[in-house]
Amino acid sequence: MRIDPRSHTPIYIQLADLLREKIESGEFAPGSTLPSELQLSQEHQIGRESVRMAVALLRSEGLIRTSRGRGTWVREALQREHIELTPGSSAIARMPSSRERREMDLDEGVPVIEIRGPKGEVYVLPGDQTELIRP
Template identity: 65%
Template sequence: MTVDPRSHTPVYVQVADILRRRIESGELAPGVSLPSEARLTQEYGIGREAVRMAMSILRSEGLVSTVRGHGTRVRSSPERQRVELPAGASVVARMPTGRERNELHLDEGVPVLEIRHGKGEVEVKPGDQVELTRPTES
């Protein structure tokens, strides 16, 4: 897979697309470290800023997480908690506040689900860790 600097698609988007395909195919499995910035700049013949922008795209999509000093790793799919929506409840998906990201230990790019109950009560759940269900009718 190569990057075409003459393409109308920016090189950082091309690199993000290449890495996304490698993640989705399983070539880069959950928990695996992505190549270093230096390796990617060399492999694709692009600058460090383009590599950083590609990684930013993948982080915002929730595919990878970066820990300073430890590199970038493919995120694993978390186990999902089933949450039954009571009658009259509504759900809003949104990006978390900084405080919510810290409290819920969310990676960049992971949304939260705000579950609003009929009495004004609001629950905030990590969007990648819940499966919403409706009560089954008997």
């Protein structure tokens, strides 16, 4: 798959699709480092902003992690915790506070799930590691 600048699909989406395909095929295995922003830009002859946007998209999908000074790497497959909502409970997805992001070690763009129990108790769980089940 090549990046087609004449396509109606934005360049950053094309690059994200290409990288996602390589991750899903195992070409970029969990834990492996992705090429740098500069390398991807040069290899695909696209602007660095398009690379940044593609990386941000994949990060928001939970496929990759980035760290200043360490680069970008493929995340290990996440184990999801199954939470059964009890009658009278409610759940919403929202963006975490800075403190919640730090405490849960969440990547930017990953939401949290806030569950309110029938007695008003509140639980906040990482959205990329939680699956809600209705009874």
